[in-house]
Amino acid sequence: EDKVVQSPLSLVVHEGDTVTLNCSYEVTNFRSLLWYKQEKKAPTFLFMLTSSGIEKKSGRLSSILDKKELSSILNITATQTGDSAIYLCAGRAGKSTFGDGTTLTVKP
Amino acid sequence: GAVVSQHPSWVICKSGTSVKIECRSLDFQATTMFWYRQFPKQSLMLMATSNEGSKATYEQGVEKDKFLINHASLTLSTLTVTSAHPEDSSFYICSATRGGQNTEAFFGQGTRLTVV
Numbered sequence: 001e002d003k004v005v006q007s008p009l010s011l012v013v014h015e016g017d018t019v020t021l022n023c024s025y026e027v028t029n030f031r032s033l034l035w036y037k038q039e040k041k042a043p044t045f046l047f048m049l050t051s052s053g054i055e056k057k058s059g060r061l062s063s064i065l066d067k068k069e070l071s072s073i074l075n076i077t078a079t080q081t082g083d084s085a086i087y088l089c090a091g092r093a094g095k096s097t098f099g100d101g102t103t104l105t106v107k108p
Numbered sequence: 109g110a111v112v113s114q115h116p117s118w119v120i121c122k123s124g125t126s127v128k129i130e131c132r133s134l135d136f137q138a139t140t141m142f143w144y145r146q147f148p149k150q151s152l153m154l155m156a157t158s159n160e161g162s163k164a165t166y167e168q169g170v171e172k173d174k175f176l177i178n179h180a181s182l183t184l185s186t187l188t189v190t191s192a193h194p195e196d197s198s199f200y201i202c203s204a205t206r207g208g209q210n211t212e213a214f215f216g217q218g219t220r221l222t223v224v
Contacts, residue, residue: 043152048212088152090152092213095157098153100150
């Protein structure tokens, strides 16, 4: 059975801090790893990673995939209160298997 | 990014009635749509995968006759919760992909279903 594990489950930081969220996966016929941000409603897409070692960046967020270690990290630098959310990662074969998410709280 | 519209965003219904939720891809053709269910403070649980023009593939433990999925066109999939009960109250979310295993999946806004 496919499995995706995220750590930590929750994290509280102060504005300006840098955070690293972890995601490990065991997905048969793995194709890609996806990161999403979920605030009050449905998740919004952040990154899709298919190749190992190539960093994807979007503003203060970046992510990288390590296919050897079957893992990915999501970095957020200079955190802001608006970054407070649940961050979900999913391992995708034909369908996506989601982790339980990391709840990030950024305090002013 | 691609836009997926889900409707309604919330619905309250009586026990025993059926509720239909629509998921539309507005600016692309979605060969595959996924339906998820999410309980409070929990992650997304895949219910079923639907491909246009064919029967949906349900995950283990999901009742096909209770959660009817129709994917009649490349831009529309529907989930009907039949004979709803209070335990069906949940947040239902669809996502859609253009197709191919290396394409992003975009989510609809979700539907909050409350069965009273």
